Amino acid sequence: MAQARTSTQRHVEELDLLQDQPRGGDAAEETLDESADPLEESGRTIDSSEDESVDDMVVEDIEKFENSFVGINKRYRLINRIGEGTFSTVYKAEDLEYYKYNNRWDIDERERRKWSSPARAKRSARKPHYVAIKKIYVTSSPIRIFNELELLFDLKNSDSVCPLITAFRHQDQVVAVLPYFQHQDFRDYYKDMKISEMRLYMKSLLTALRAVHNRKILHRDVKPTNFLYNKWLNRGVLVDFGLAEREGTDWQQCNCTLTPEERRYKNTNSVWQQKVAAWDVTPSMPKTDTRSSRRANRAGTRGFRAPEVLMKCTQQTTIIDMWSAGVILLTLLTRRFPFFHSADDIDALLEITTIFGRKKMKEAALLHGQVFQTNIPSYSEYGHSLEKIILWCTGRTDSDKNAPKKELDDEEKDAVAFLYRLLETDPSKRITADEALRHPFITKAYEESEAEDDVVDLVEV
Ligand SMILES: Nc1ncnc2c1ncn2[C@@H]1O[C@H](COP(=O)(O)OP(=O)(O)OP(=O)(O)O)[C@@H](O)[C@H]1O
Numbered sequence: 001m002a003q004a005r006t007s008t009q010r011h012v013e014e015l016d017l018l019q020d021q022p023r024g025g026d027a028a029e030e031t032l033d034e035s036a037d038p039l040e041e042s043g044r045t046i047d048s049s050e051d052e053s054v055d056d057m058v059v060e061d062i063e064k065f066e067n068s069f070v071g072i073n074k075r076y077r078l079i080n081r082i083g084e085g086t087f088s089t090v091y092k093a094e095d096l097e098y099y100k101y102n103n104r105w106d107i108d109e110r111e112r113r114k115w116s117s118p119a120r121a122k123r124s125a126r127k128p129h130y131v132a133i134k135k136i137y138v139t140s141s142p143i144r145i146f147n148e149l150e151l152l153f154d155l156k157n158s159d160s161v162c163p164l165i166t167a168f169r170h171q172d173q174v175v176a177v178l179p180y181f182q183h184q185d186f187r188d189y190y191k192d193m194k195i196s197e198m199r200l201y202m203k204s205l206l207t208a209l210r211a212v213h214n215r216k217i218l219h220r221d222v223k224p225t226n227f228l229y230n231k232w233l234n235r236g237v238l239v240d241f242g243l244a245e246r247e248g249t250d251w252q253q254c255n256c257t258l259t260p261e262e263r264r265y266k267n268t269n270s271v272w273q274q275k276v277a278a279w280d281v282t283p284s285m286p287k288t289d290t291r292s293s294r295r296a297n298r299a300g301t302r303g304f305r306a307p308e309v310l311m312k313c314t315q316q317t318t319i320i321d322m323w324s325a326g327v328i329l330l331t332l333l334t335r336r337f338p339f340f341h342s343a344d345d346i347d348a349l350l351e352i353t354t355i356f357g358r359k360k361m362k363e364a365a366l367l368h369g370q371v372f373q374t375n376i377p378s379y380s381e382y383g384h385s386l387e388k389i390i391l392w393c394t395g396r397t398d399s400d401k402n403a404p405k406k407e408l409d410d411e412e413k414d415a416v417a418f419l420y421r422l423l424e425t426d427p428s429k430r431i432t433a434d435e436a437l438r439h440p441f442i443t444k445a446y447e448e449s450e451a452e453d454d455v456v457d458l459v460e461v
Pocket residue numbers: 036040041042044045082083084085086087088089090132134162178179180181182225226228239240241242
């Protein structure tokens with residue numbers, strides 16, 4: 001193992017990772033066009049009780065890992081494989097050297113100590129402690145790996161972001177060690193979450209996003225498998241900063257940052273508009289465009305990417321994550337996962353057009369100096385309301401015109417009002433994480449928890 005820990009502190013401060021030179025020169029290129037399919041994400045969350053049975057293939061895989069990563073089994077007892085993603089395999093392991101170190105990262109332990117007597121805390125502290133070992137695939141570029149670890153380190157004081165405990169390198173293999181966070185598989189609860197539970201889920205996710213965005217970091221891959229949620233504790237942590245970046249990285253001026261007047265001026269004087277004016281018809285797209293194609297970071301997971309990402313905005317901000325949070329809420333309200341399932345970027349844009357209509361999409365494209373055109377007749381000018389989509393998806397439409405009109409209930413209507421603020425195609429109008437936490441849909445979570453406390457008080461009297 002490349003790193004030896006000598007102090008009793010266990011933080012990445014002490015690690016100097018990756019002395020290797022970056023391989024090839026394609027790291028930036030690689031991040032630019034990356035977009036994972038929503039179904040390519042990690043498999044089901046494995047419920048990791050100690051007596052779980054471990055598949056033979058997994059046992060073999062663990063053995064292979066232990067043999068190739070010399071020394072790992074002296075520090076960790078690998079128990080199971082809990083995730084297999086596009087960029088890594090994640091294992092649950094027992095931390096064999098937990099007691100040798102200062103474990104400031106351990107929120108659960110902190111909580112336990114707060115509520116237990118010193119003697120009890122001492123007794124319970126001797127129980128096994130688990131970590132998640134993220135084995136990052138060797139095909140990932142060193143720059144990307146370093147980026148992920150560095151951003152995690154930057155976010156170490158945020159309880160809603162899964163902190164990095166430490167990291168090791170053995171030859172070209174890097175592993176990140178994170179606290180193991182007990183959570184349930186999204187697929188096991190998204191179909192029957194109550195609105196009050198969605199509120200708590202979103203509150204927890206937004207708290208994490210606020211912490212990340214306050215540090216001017218874009219997560220870029222907000223989706224259910226990257227937000228590990230424990231519905232019994234109403235607490236979640238954001239994981240997977242593999243695609244995250246600091247706001248402003250590689251920015252090039254985009255029309256969306258101009259004033260509306262400047263943008264109007266630029267658009268009316270564009271080659272396209274001049275053609276429109278001269279021919280008085282919408283010109284067709286040029287067969288061969290000699291201009292160099294626009295380059296922008298489009299990394300993320302298909303179906304969760306904001307319109308400005310798909311439209312290659314060259315000044316993307318943290319607000320892109322809020323769209324993805326909106327897609328999660330839409331998934332919960334419609335009980336459809338994945339809600340969007342596109343094969344490529346164009347498909348993804350068309351899926352969004354189905355809901356928001358051509359007019360909105362044309363406006364959204366113009367914001368970034370792009371022209372949006374489609375000759376598919378089934379896309380309507382104004383799209384469909386989110387209310388209607390939720391009713392359709394949850395089977396509350398009636399083919400009988402005389403039957404009473406089906407409506408969302410009041411709680412769902414509140415959720416939809418909030419959803420419109422997240423799924424706003426214009427990034428400058430989209431709600432920020434900080435504002436979202438003050439939105440009535442979310443603040444009601446505080447009222448509900450106070451009401452619950454009152455009930456407990458009554459019982460006690
Ligand atoms: N700290 C943790 N505690 C418990 N489980 C974890 C932890 N970190 C990751 N996992 C599990 O491993 C999965 C994959 O982790 P992560 O998203 O970091 O890897 P990835 O290779 O980038 O995955 P993907 O390509 O699916 O996004 C998660 O969805 C989760 O199920």
